[in-house]
Amino acid sequence: MSERADNGMDTFLLEIGPDARYVATARMFAASIARHYACEEERVQDLKVAVSEACTNSIKAHQALGAEDPIRITASPEGNAVRYDIIDAGGGFSKDGQAVDFAAVPDDPSELLESGIGLSLIEALFPDAWVGPHPEGGTAVRFSIDIPGSVPR
Amino acid sequence: MAIINLSLDSRVEGDWTVVDVKGEIDLHTAPTFREHMNGLVDEGRSRIALDLTGLDFMDSTGLGVLVGSLKRLREKEGDIVLVSPQHPVRRVLSVTGLTKVFTIRDTLGEAVAG
Numbered sequence: 602m603s604e605r606a607d608n609g610m611d612t613f614l615l616e617i618g619p620d621a622r623y624v625a626t627a628r629m630f631a632a633s634i635a636r637h638y639a640c641e642e643e644r645v646q647d648l649k650v651a652v653s654e655a656c657t658n659s660i661k662a663h664q665a666l667g668a669e670d671p672i673r674i675t676a677s678p679e680g681n682a683v684r685y686d687i688i689d690a691g692g693g694f695s696k697d698g699q700a701v702d703f704a705a706v707p708d709d710p711s712e713l714l715e716s717g718i719g720l721s722l723i724e725a726l727f728p729d730a731w732v733g734p735h736p737e738g739g740t741a742v743r744f745s746i747d748i749p750g751s752v753p754r
Numbered sequence: 755m756a757i758i759n760l761s762l763d764s765r766v767e768g769d770w771t772v773v774d775v776k777g778e779i780d781l782h783t784a785p786t787f788r789e790h791m792n793g794l795v796d797e798g799r800s801r802i803a804l805d806l807t808g809l810d811f812m813d814s815t816g817l818g819v820l821v822g823s824l825k826r827l828r829e830k831e832g833d834i835v836l837v838s839p840q841h842p843v844r845r846v847l848s849v850t851g852l853t854k855v856f857t858i859r860d861t862l863g864e865a866v867a868g
Contacts, residue, residue: 621780621781621782622782624780624781624782625759625778625780625782628780628811643841643845646841646842646845647845649811649842650811650813650842650845650846653780653781653811653813654813654814656781657780657781657813657814657815660781661781718814718817718818718850719813719814722813722814722846722849722850725849725850726849
């Protein structure tokens, strides 16, 4: 579950199947790491929302494509923060970097609201969040939670 | 095996239908929540108080159900009142601007008095 990254810091990895019942597992994983590094509890709650939103988008993308690949959630302590990446293999972005609308149009209009609001909720809670194509295909969502009392870089 | 971390218990108090919402609302449990709310609206319940004291987590999947339900109810001149949302849920409602859209009360007594 833990591996040494090149800079000597631990990176923690969780892989979940693209199934809605594992979103709660991803939240628990993310929150546990953040609490281990004594992050502020209010920000841990924000983190749970962001991870939930990112995983939700990823699962929907995989299901739209019929992909059974896992979704990867990594937590990498980087000095003054813990960086989270949620990486999926979904439609996400096309090769020229344009966002692909991978979500099928739902019958219930309130579901459209959910899809649109997910990313904006991540960005509202983590203004430095980054969403973009992953080098191996698919989409990566990245955000960081501060470790209190650590020395800023 | 389905693990549902959400319980929904409804009861009638006067003109109001009170729903005790306990657990978490996310992609996994939101369909159950939606089904329950649609059922109440279809039965003609127009005033619904959601007691969120025991709701530990909600993301945008839950917001979607709330907004959809509110829209349906307001078309019938009904309303939803959110009672005692806990801090993480209130945070999500606030960041999305929905604290201005929903009636929120701290106690059930205040909610059903209106």
